[in-house]
Amino acid sequence: MHDAARGDDAAPFDALLLLSFGGPEGPDEVIPFLENVTRGRGVPRERLAEAGAHYELFGGVSPINAQNRELVAAIEKEFAAHGPALPVYWGNRNWRPYLADTLQRMADDGVRRAAVLVTSAYASYSGCGQYHENLLAARAEVGEHAPELDKLRHYFNHPGFVAPLVDHTLAALERLPEQLRAGARLVMTTHSVPTVTAETAGPDGNAYVEQHLETARLVAAGVARALGRPHMAWDLVFQSRSGPPQVPWLEPDVGDHLVQLHEDGVPAAVLVPIGFLSDHMEVVYDLDVEAKAAADRVGLPIARAATTGSDPRFAAAVRELVLERAASVRGGHPDRCALGSLGPSHDVCPLGCCPDPRGRGAGLRGAALLDR
Template sequence: MPEALDATPYDALLLLSFGGPEGPDEVVPFLENVTRGRGIPKERLKEVGQHYFLFDGISPINDQNRTLLDALRKDFAEHGLDLPVYWGNRNWAPYLTDTLREMAADGRRRILVLATSAYASYSGCRQYREDLAGALAVLEGEGLGLPRVDKLRHYFNHPGFVEPMTEGVLRSLAELPEEVREGAHLVFTTHSIPVAAADTSGPAEGHGDGGAYVRQHLDVARLIAEAVREETGTDRPWKLVYQSRSGAPHVPWLEPDVCDHLEELHGAGAPAAVMVPIGFVSDHMEVLYDLDTEARVKAEELGLPVRRSATVGSDPRFAAAVRDLVLERAAAESGRRVTRCALGALGASHDLCPVGCCPARTPKPAAAGTDSPYA
């Protein structure tokens, strides 16, 4: 039997994700949840949902989260970490509020949260914290005893997140035709967000010029590019680009778009490219449609050989990284010695989001931060 690991004071882990439809009839209701309060007509949502309908109305994200749950539970059991793992979504079943209600009924009093977003931004961090606060408010209104909820730090530069992606790039390079492999460029992709949201991502003292969101992605891209160079002996050109833009066309979003960059590479004579989706934990719809469908079609039109490397998904090293983050936070909360594991130039991220971190356009209560109403 493995030696028991101590997660005290925590008694549960919550996997908190975005959610997605699992059938055609769920697509529009799901998009209504995602866009609630924006006044978008149902007919427009049907148009937006076309990429889901191409895949029978099924987003892969829920199945990928089920696989990650299994990987986490397996890793915890194999390493003697007695910590039950629950799952809740922001926008589709199983809903976050229902899961927190279940956890409270099970007697869970100190909960750690793993969000399926590795980087700092409003949509990737604070919005999850706002939803946690909203769910806790519902439970409070129902007269239930509220658990304390803490969010694990950003894990973009943890070795268990970076190393599987590096191996994915090496595999994708090996899949390219030999005659173009040596000159292949690396195209690191992440979700585009409004420039204003990027500039205010992370703690206030670092706001401006892309904020923490861009800095963190660039640091991961450098780490992977350097590791690939060391492994292959080739120093490959690389660039951070963006995908999955939405919203009003007059609002500036982060650029360049991945398809525009592929055109630029082709025009400059690049022989091939590997698209590396560093901004995504798993191969969900933005990867499946925006890269595997749209970007691949663009590359085929250009005659540019491309491959798309794998996301981390349920890789055992990622599950081990989550265990490491759990034990790190438990040690910090208990006053024990803490060793924080992080690669690159930025170091380990903060445990508690400070005031002014990734602010909302309209201020809302947010749990699991220094400004939390549920300390």
């Protein structure tokens, strides 16, 4: 039996840390949160107010913190049912509970070494490299008693991440009028990033787009199998673009793409937010409000699939990833579950992987003004 399947043996880990972006939980927190997100980037105050208006549609509350609590509960339930008996902690990059505060609590509780699950499935600076920097900075703030931290690998092609997306896409198709379903296009969406960020993502570059294309293929293939079709037409598009107009970002934009689909005679579309783990603000505003408005203007029927979220299959995947990494740290050779052709991602990021684009002169002014 492979080490990864050895019951509750998570040594040397004595905790799991869920690390996320964070978001406001009341109107008074919106601008301070956005100031945290954009600190040092020179974003004008009026741009913060513009982004803050998005939150007003939802009572000044981002869904992300509540969804992280649900995910923590799902992972704890999985650990309780199958082992290991690991406590689960949660810390954020940009809002309470702040990462450094969580690490201090972990140190006070006697945690010596923890596995870290980041709520970003793909390689990129903002989705991986910057979280590594956050972990280093938080450990330095806590000091010599801070626990050692091992970030788990990217899970974009793990069946526990992909299978819920397939099911949610099928459910969204069912919400379209029956006569439109056969011709509906799957529109896979993710956060746009500057092209220089995409080009330098991963050890060899271009991993951000390649990994999303792989997930999109896996979801489309899963949907086609469930429906008994040879294939399912799909596109990868981008959303949530921000920053100065002179900096090129990944395209096409989801709203523009929906208009083009209508012009091309496509009868309907299903939006599938493969780039996000949960239905947070960049999903509920950018897709359910802005993209829907674009589709409504041209009369294109759409439905939106849910994200993976706290699905029990993903919680089980987290447990697998913890045990897999623990076995690797102990010198074992565990099974590393992955679908598709890219294979499992690396455990330890090589030097120079996903560099900070601001160090390359690209800038990220205004990037990621919402949450993820």
